[in-house]
Amino acid sequence: MISYYLKLSWLSIKRTPMLTALMIIAIGLGIAVSMTVLTVNYMMDKDPIPSKSHQLFHVQLNTFGEGHSNSRTTDGLPYQVTYQDAMNIHRSEVPLRKTRSLSTGFSVIPAAADKPPFIESARAIDSDFFAMFKVPFIYGSVWDKSVDEAPKNVVVIGQALNDRLFDGQDSIGKQINLNTNLYTVVGVVGEWQPAPRYYDLNNGNFNETEVVFVPFSLLPVHEIPSWGNNNGWRVETINNYQDKLASEIMWNQYWVELSDDDMKHQYHQWLKGYIGEQKKIGRFAQKDADASLKNVIQWMKQNNVVTSDNSILVGLSFMFLAVCMINTIGLLLAKFLRRAPEVGVRRALGASRREIFIQHLVDVALIGLIGGLLGLALGQLGLLGVKNLYSSYSQLVYMDTTLIVMAICISLGSSVLAGMYPAWLICRTNPSVYLKIQ
Amino acid sequence: MFEIRPILSALLRHKSSTFLIILQIAITFAVVVNASSIIKQRIEMMNRESGMPEEHLLTLNVNAFGANYDLENNIRADIELLRKTPGVVDAVAINQVPLTGNGDSGGISATQEQYDNRESIPVGFFMGDSHTLNTLGVKLIEGRDFNEQEVIYTAERPEVKSSIVTKSLADKLYPNGDALGKPVYIGGGEYVTIVGIVKKMSGSWVHSSLFEDSMISPIVSLDRFKRILIRTESPQVTAKLLGEVEGLLIARNSERVVTGVRSLVEHRARAYSGDNAMTIILWSVIILLVAITALGIVGIVSFNVNQRIKQIGTRRALGATKLDILRYFVTENILITSLGLMVGTLLTIGFNVYLVDQYDMPSFNWYLIPVGIIIMLLVGFVSVLMPALKASKVSPAVATQSI
Incomplete structure (x- = not known):
């Protein structure tokens, strides 16, 4: 039966080539435009770590003085934490895993004198970082947990840097020179590029991951500078690195892994206790100063990973598709x-x-399918265009199987929906009227 | 005269297809007007005057790693070397470069009282030596430039006495236009005096409200990470230096890495890349959407003409001229398009209210609506012309066939 329907549909398409072509073009363009926009949006909004996005929490502490707030967010909380808070809350035994985090960078000085030094972005973190964010190792592993307290010049490097310095060989135990200090390589991490780079949404959502990871405990030892945001809210005299460590400047980040709601609740209580203690020494001056724990998805939302431009374009593209369908x-x-x-x-x-x-619905579905395929092809062109326009998104912008299936479903679904009314109208045809004329 | 009544009764017999065209035109209109409004606003933003000779400017970062690296003397020597380089007008070690998206910002106010009442004005803080204005190429319209004696080289929090502000900032601090010589409270109990006012200068963050509000202080902060801004005689020299400046600096002292060598033209393009992309995407959406709507009108009217061939023939046989037939279809189309545009205007306003509310988009200029209406009527007219002409060519003889 279905093949008979298809045959009839094919005949009818052949009989009205112009109208059919117009419909296919309309559906094709509608699908192309909406899929191009949707792809960018979907890739940005995608859960970057589905297995753990609801266990990883970004910690925010309201250290602001009375009357201060972060005007760029809805809840007014600061994005980052001070060094002293990062150090203090690290004492909590509640979280399953925890890491302090700082975006930084080093001059890497190759051993061979004829090779010029170069800059690499880096991250100062604790040993839990790799397990928390599922960073894969190809050689060695992370430094010993004791190094998180007692600093040692050890380093985990990325594959790209390992290739550059050691021709991709196992470099465990070798030394690299960062800012004229020697560090021992303990691990090499493999391919790891979450997009968005959710573990640091304050310093470039789609930047490349770092290739140098050093223990956070080295901060005061080597006076490791911040390459990310530094936000102050009151005037402080900062004459040296020690002043900065003791200041109210917010320049560190803090992540915890909490296995369930109970642990989350317990940790929140712990933080509240900490805030209460700090209030006694005059910090956390706001009356209802609190801590906030946002998981990966909430944190992405808070930081507007999907920009308002993206959302507007999604709305517009669906209006576009609607016009194509009405057409x-x-x-x-x-x-x-x-x-x-x-x-x-x-x-x-x-x-x-x-x-x-x-x-008649088979008719429409056939047209919808052809239109959808045309739309997919045109959508690839659209994505090429988008890639050219937004260089930073290039790794994001591709249609995976989900999106391709989605495109076909949207085109089939919306064209069948569009065909319902005309098909219903035609099936009510009274045979006698036409027989008379014939 | 314009056969409105027969057209209306014909339209009422095709309620659904008439309704569909009206809806289609309405949505198209709402999208086109709102998209043009966003495009217009982005283009205006991108075309803001920067006050600087961007094609003559390039910037770079020096990352010093040497263990015993003398920051002050190396900065002085680098700047001296660059200033002596042929083709270079001036150079300065600076804390932030306009249009780059990096730098320092904070709040200042005219009095401590305003500051303590949280009425401070957000500003971008620029720091450099007495060559800063000349290197930026900005125009001093009141007061004086910094002199060499007041420049402080320090790694600590300096005690500054004087500062230069942009006109835009000066007017916010002192709305009467008498900012020159007046004090500015910078927090921590400290005041500085405005010694000069600059006509126009871009800040670092193009999307920030403080874009044109900057304050320049005569400080060279001694940092291992140092930005340098160079002004050249011509775009050709800029292009040449982009390739050579790293080697020049490393040859003088190799205990550092030079990164981020870029022209300000490139920085501008990067800063506005999102807005540029948005305008291009919106343009594409507008063009495609209008094309689809036009094709749709062509399709539907062609069909209507085919359906009514016999009626058209009869009218022709009864004495209607070709022009009458043409006019019938054109009038019909204008009627439908107008109805669509009426609905569309309401939709446009509704959509815009939503955008303003949800995404802080500026509301559109009212004149976009009449302009849009004229464009849509023209599009409708052009699309109906071909099938209507075809209709006007129907021979009166058709009336006598097959009845």
């Missing part, structure tokens, strides 16, 4: 009504209304 309904009405005499004959010969209805 298609109009054209379908025209196409189907033209066939009314033929339907009259078929009805007179015994075809049921249901069969006529299905027949």
Whole structure:
């Protein structure tokens, strides 16, 4: 039966090539535009670590003085934490895993004198970082937990740096020179590029991951500078690195892994206790100063990873698709009504209304499918264009299987939806009217 | 005269297809007007005057790693070397460079009282030596430039006495236009005096409200990470230096890494890349959408013409001229388009209210609506012309066939 329907549909397409072509173009463009926009949006909004996005929490502490707040967020909380708070809350035994984090960078000085030094971005973190964010190792592993307290010049490097310095060989135990200090390589991490780079949304959402990881405990030892944001809210005299460590400047980040709601609750209570203690020495001056724990998804939302431009474009592209579909309904009405005499004959010969209805929906579905395929092809062109326009998104912008299936479903679904009314109208055709004329 | 009544009764017989065209035109109109409004606003933003000779400017970062690296003398020597380089007008070690998206900002106010009442004005803080204005190429319209004696080289919090502000900032601090010589409270109990006012200068963050509000202080902070800004005689020299400046600096002292060598033209393009992309995407959406709507009108009217061939023939046989037939379809189209545009205007306003509310988009200029209406009527007219002409060519003989 279905092959008979398809054959009839094919014949009808051949009979009205111009109307059919118009419909296919309309659906194709509608799908192309909405899929291009949707791909960018979907890739940005995608859960970057599905297995743990609800266990990893970014810690925010409201250390602001009375009357101060972060005007760029809805809840007014600071994005980052002070060094002293990062150090203090690190004492909590509640979280399953925990890490302090700082965006920084080093001059890497190759051993061979003829090779010029170069800059690499780096991150100062605790040993838990790698397990928390599922960073894969190809050689060695992370430094010993004791190094988080007792600093040692050890380093985990990325594959790219290992390739550059050691030709990709196992470099465990070798030394590298960062800012004229020697560090021992304990691990090499492999391919790891979460997009968005959710573990640090304050310093470039789609930047490349760092290739140098050093223990956070080295901060005071080597006076490791911040390469990210430093936010102060009161005037402080900062004459040296020690002043900065003791200041209220917010320049560190803090992440915890909490296995369930109980642990989350317990940790929140612990933080509240900490804030209460600190209030006694005059910090956390706001009356209702609190801590906030946001998981990866909430943290991405808070930092507007999906920009308002993206959201507007998604809205516009769906209005675009709507116009294409309304257009298609109009054209379908025209196409189907033209066939009314033929339907009259078929009805007179015994075809049921249901069969006529299905027949016409098959017609539409075929057109929708062809339109959808055209849309996918045009969408690839659209994505190429978007890649050119936004260089930082290039790694994001591709259609995976989910998106391709989605495109086909949208085009089939929306064209069948568009075809419902015309098909319903035509199946109500009264055979006698047309038979009379014939 | 314009056969409105027969057209209306014909339209009422095709309620659904008429309704569909009206809806289609309405949504198209709402999208086109709102998209043009966003495009217009972005283009205006991108075309803001920067006050600087961008094609003559390039910037770079010096990352010093040497263990016994003398910051002050190396900065002085680098700047001296660059200033002596042929083709270079001036150079300065600076804490932030306009349009780059990096730098320092904070709040200042005219009095401590305002500051303590949280009425401070957000500003970008620029720090450099007495060559800063000349290197930036900005125009001093009141007061004086810094002199060499007041420049402080320090790694600590300096005690500054004088500062230069942009006109935009000066007017916010002192709305009467008498900012020159007046004090500015910078927090921590400290005041500085405005010694000069600059006509116009871009800040670092192009999307920030403080973009044009900057304060320049005569400080060279001694940092291992140092930005340098160079002004050249011509875009050709800029292009040449982009390739050579790293080697020049490393040859003088190799205990550092030079990064981020870029022209300000490139920084501008990067800063506005999102807005540029948005305008291009919106343009594409507008063009495609209008094309689809036009094609849709062509399709539907062609179909209507085919359906009514016999009626058209009859009218022709009864004495209607070709022009009458043409006019019938054109009038019909204008009627439908106008209805669509009426609905569309409401939709446009509704959509815009939503955008303003949800995404802080500026509301659109009212004149976009009449301009949009004229454009859409033209599009409708052009699309209907071809099928209408075809209709006007229907021979009166058709009336007598097959009845």
